[in-house]
Amino acid sequence: MHIVVCMKQVLDLEKIRIKPDTHEPVLEGVPVCLGDFEKNALEQAVRIKESLDDVTVTVVSVGSPKLNKTIMEALAIGADEAVILVDPHVNGSDAMGSAIVLANVIQKIGDCDLILLGEGSTDEYSGQVPSRLAEILDLPQVTYARELEVLDHRIRAVRDLEDMLESVEVELPALVSVTQEINQPRLPPLTAILKAGKKPLHVWSLEDINASAEEVGTDAAVCEELSNLAPAKPRKEMIFDEDIDSSVNQALEALEQEGVLDL
Amino acid sequence: MDKVEVVIVGAGLAGLSAAYVLADAGVEVLVVERGDFPGSKNVSGGRLYLEPVRAYLPGLFDEAPFERQVVKERLTMLTSESSVTVELASDRFRSSPANSVTVLRARFDQWLAEKASEKGAFIIPGYKVDDVWMEEGRVAGIRSNEDILQADVVIAADGVLSFIAEKAGMRECHQPRNVALGVKEIIELPEKRIQDLFGLKAGEGATQLFFGSITEGMMGGGFLYTNQTSLSLGMVISIHDLMQKHPTISPHDLFELFKKRPEIEVLISGGHSVEYSAHDVPEGGLKSIPRLYAGGLLVAGDAAGLCLNQGITLRGMDMAIVSGVLAGRAVLDARQKKDYTAESLGIYEKYLKGSSIYQDLSTFQHMPEILSNPRLFEKYPEVASELLLEIFRVDAQPKQKISRTVLRTISRELLKVDVLRDLWHMRKI
Ligand SMILES: Cc1cc2nc3c(=O)[nH]c(=O)nc-3n(C[C@H](O)[C@H](O)[C@H](O)COP(=O)(O)OP(=O)(O)OC[C@H]3O[C@@H](n4cnc5c(N)ncnc54)[C@H](O)[C@@H]3O)c2cc1C
Ligand SMILES: Cc1cc2nc3c(=O)[nH]c(=O)nc-3n(C[C@H](O)[C@H](O)[C@H](O)COP(=O)(O)OP(=O)(O)OC[C@H]3O[C@@H](n4cnc5c(N)ncnc54)[C@H](O)[C@@H]3O)c2cc1C
Numbered sequence A: 001m002h003i004v005v006c007m008k009q010v011l012d013l014e015k016i017r018i019k020p021d022t023h024e025p026v027l028e029g030v031p032v033c034l035g036d037f038e039k040n041a042l043e044q045a046v047r048i049k050e051s052l053d054d055v056t057v058t059v060v061s062v063g064s065p066k067l068n069k070t071i072m073e074a075l076a077i078g079a080d081e082a083v084i085l086v087d088p089h090v091n092g093s094d095a096m097g098s099a100i101v102l103a104n105v106i107q108k109i110g111d112c113d114l115i116l117l118g119e120g121s122t123d124e125y126s127g128q129v130p131s132r133l134a135e136i137l138d139l140p141q142v143t144y145a146r147e148l149e150v151l152d153h154r155i156r157a158v159r160d161l162e163d164m165l166e167s168v169e170v171e172l173p174a175l176v177s178v179t180q181e182i183n184q185p186r187l188p189p190l191t192a193i194l195k196a197g198k199k200p201l202h203v204w205s206l207e208d209i210n211a212s213a214e215e216v217g218t219d220a221a222v223c224e225e226l227s228n229l230a231p232a233k234p235r236k237e238m239i240f241d242e243d244i245d246s247s248v249n250q251a252l253e254a255l256e257q258e259g260v261l262d263l
Numbered sequence B: 001m002d003k004v005e006v007v008i009v010g011a012g013l014a015g016l017s018a019a020y021v022l023a024d025a026g027v028e029v030l031v032v033e034r035g036d037f038p039g040s041k042n043v044s045g046g047r048l049y050l051e052p053v054r055a056y057l058p059g060l061f062d063e064a065p066f067e068r069q070v071v072k073e074r075l076t077m078l079t080s081e082s083s084v085t086v087e088l089a090s091d092r093f094r095s096s097p098a099n100s101v102t103v104l105r106a107r108f109d110q111w112l113a114e115k116a117s118e119k120g121a122f123i124i125p126g127y128k129v130d131d132v133w134m135e136e137g138r139v140a141g142i143r144s145n146e147d148i149l150q151a152d153v154v155i156a157a158d159g160v161l162s163f164i165a166e167k168a169g170m171r172e173c174h175q176p177r178n179v180a181l182g183v184k185e186i187i188e189l190p191e192k193r194i195q196d197l198f199g200l201k202a203g204e205g206a207t208q209l210f211f212g213s214i215t216e217g218m219m220g221g222g223f224l225y226t227n228q229t230s231l232s233l234g235m236v237i238s239i240h241d242l243m244q245k246h247p248t249i250s251p252h253d254l255f256e257l258f259k260k261r262p263e264i265e266v267l268i269s270g271g272h273s274v275e276y277s278a279h280d281v282p283e284g285g286l287k288s289i290p291r292l293y294a295g296g297l298l299v300a301g302d303a304a305g306l307c308l309n310q311g312i313t314l315r316g317m318d319m320a321i322v323s324g325v326l327a328g329r330a331v332l333d334a335r336q337k338k339d340y341t342a343e344s345l346g347i348y349e350k351y352l353k354g355s356s357i358y359q360d361l362s363t364f365q366h367m368p369e370i371l372s373n374p375r376l377f378e379k380y381p382e383v384a385s386e387l388l389l390e391i392f393r394v395d396a397q398p399k400q401k402i403s404r405t406v407l408r409t410i411s412r413e414l415l416k417v418d419v420l421r422d423l424w425h426m427r428k429i
Helices: A036-051 A072-077 A095-109 A129-137 A190-196 A244-257 B013-024 B105-119 B163-167 B191-198 B239-244 B251-260 B262-268 B317-337 B347-353 B356-363 B367-371 B379-392 B402-414 B417-426
Strands: A002-006 A009-011 A032-034 A056-063 A081-086 A114-118 A141-151 A154-160 A165-171 A174-178 A201-204 B002-009 B029-033 B047-049 B068-078 B083-089 B100-102 B122-125 B131-135 B138-144 B147-156 B179-188 B204-212 B220-226 B230-238 B272-282 B297-299
Touching: A002 A036, A002 A095, A032 A072, A036 A056, A036 A072, A036 A114, A036 A174, A056 A072, A056 A095, A072 A081, A072 A190, A081 A095, A095 A129, A114 A129, A129 A141, A129 A174, A141 A165, A154 A174, A190 B002, A190 B122, A190 B147, B002 B013, B002 B138, B013 B029, B013 B105, B013 B317, B047 B317, B068 B379, B083 B379, B100 B204, B105 B122, B131 B147, B131 B163, B147 B163, B147 B317, B179 B239, B179 B251, B191 B204, B220 B262, B230 B239, B230 B251, B230 B262, B251 B262, B297 B317, B317 B347, B317 B356, B347 B356, B367 B417, B379 B402
Parallel strands: A002 A056, A002 A114, A056 A081, A081 A201, A114 A174, A141 A174, B002 B029, B002 B147, B029 B122, B068 B204, B147 B297
Antiparallel strands: A009 A032, A141 A154, A154 A165, B047 B100, B068 B083, B068 B100, B131 B138, B138 B147, B179 B230, B179 B272, B204 B220, B220 B230
């Protein structure tokens, strides 16, 4: 069985600072990492690999040259090999462009039984890539899976529909996007990171796959970013420094006045 | 068990310099850093002296991401209501190559890590080394969580607290006398405003050090460095004095009072605080240097206590770089002999003792005693500012001759046993 996991390289959100005067995020110099939801997808793939015989896991990512390094974490966690597509033409792709590139990468990789993705990316979180990718590849899709089990040539999944859970069974090959509830991703041990450097890493550009520069990137994107600002939230800067009892009471009162607490 | 040739604990300047030298020579080297990325946990005021390091890594620093070339030095003595500043500006500071530059560690360390990676070093952030791994009485690797990684040599470059050096038995637990606490804030300001405030051209930088009443008689002082678009402002205070003299004062509060001084307030008004950090500084000088080598282990940088507080300069970064390079060279020698015993690695100490940084540490070994004198922070700034106030002020009463004012101050304030004793002690530095 061959599992492909799609992982996106994103800016480390915790390291993004918001300019206090303009509310713009400062994106320069922010380190990159693999998306959170994708780590759940990879963890699930590795668990399947550990529980069944003859499973291989390939991780796929489309992004900037920093992927050469970022992807090591996925190899350390347990993917057998990685394919990264690094090409300046894909910069600025919207969800459609990303799905087209991913589809072509996966088609070139060849036979694959299960494709796993996160429910949404950690940065843009449009949640569109999984469905678009399934459509292009003409595969059955199961989105928002919080449980996933591989049976013989089939999978059984539980989907999170907010007010209800849905149990589904699908024939393989299929595509599944997972939620964070599905598992607790592992931290790879130090020595696994060392070994990751020795696993196969394939670096492709658009030329290597069957996609043209016109279909992807900023120019092909139908979504245009109009503004990217953090909501203005001035700090209240109230300090209560009398004795502990009256400070607690004053703090509670202030919270009630702000509508945070209902006492 | 997995094995590499060299494991370096800590991706600070010492660890990265060692990694660079080793990888450059084709050695398989792994750097383990507990922070999210190299430089994420590292704090310096931010002035790097380049002369001591240049010859050790020729050419490397030519395109380094420095903030500004320092062309102006200010030293300010503070009393509770006055300040006296000495300023040195010189064309000699403007010549190339720079004598000293300001750096921001997050940026600079990441750059050096990039350079070491290009040479083939493998840098793993996000992992803490918990202990050394011993085999047959010598260090033979590291332990991180349940994971054991064997190595021919481990270089402990894990900074001032160096639990690795302590666990490997290289030194006792730290004494408060040998450690100071530094707090620092980075305050963002427009580039042009920084240049106007300090009278600088683009790319030029200034530094300002402060001592006096701001530390309430405790050993220490304030510092200010200009970066491209920010100021690094901070204070360093002896932990021993904090414990003995003012156990209830928090350094954070002292720092806030420092920031409210008019001398500082005008400089930072309108700026945004973008980073606040606290970090220890080794200040014991030569006497606090631990054992530097053992079978399978070398200690470099702050971990080896290689830091020099000269009162008017604080040097740790250049020493970290030089000791890192020398540790790397010592490993290369040992590797050639395939002998990683203490005797073989001992060459590291020889290299270090032959370097200018070690000689400076030796020349200024009495600095900690001199700087721990409370008169330096209370009495002398007071005398200097009183004298100048008398000279500069014009009051309703007729003024004295300047020579008389000076002589009177000298006889009244300075011809005293303790002052003469201080002067006598100064010959040691
Ligand atoms: C700051 C910033 C920088 C950017 N830089 C680049 C860049 O350098 N190069 C570039 O090509 N695009 C870049 N983009 C564009 C971005 O990759 C696309 O907008 C994105 O892929 C669209 O979908 P989404 O993130 O909303 O995905 P969603 O549909 O929310 O993602 C769902 C799942 O799809 C999978 N997935 C999504 N995108 C990828 C991917 N790229 N690779 C592998 N799996 C994926 C993951 O499993 C993810 O969990 C950048 C965007 C931003 C905001
Ligand atoms: C406030 C302040 C101002 C200063 N100003 C100056 C100045 O202006 N000029 C100057 O030259 N020097 C200055 N110094 C001193 C200088 O910062 C240090 O001497 C220098 O950083 C030492 O470098 P290093 O590589 O030895 O240690 P560090 O830079 O401290 O690096 C040690 C690294 O090891 C990592 N580490 C620690 N333990 C572990 C572990 N168990 N596992 C994995 N990683 C670990 C840490 O995260 C860190 O990245 C200042 C220091 C302070 C605190």
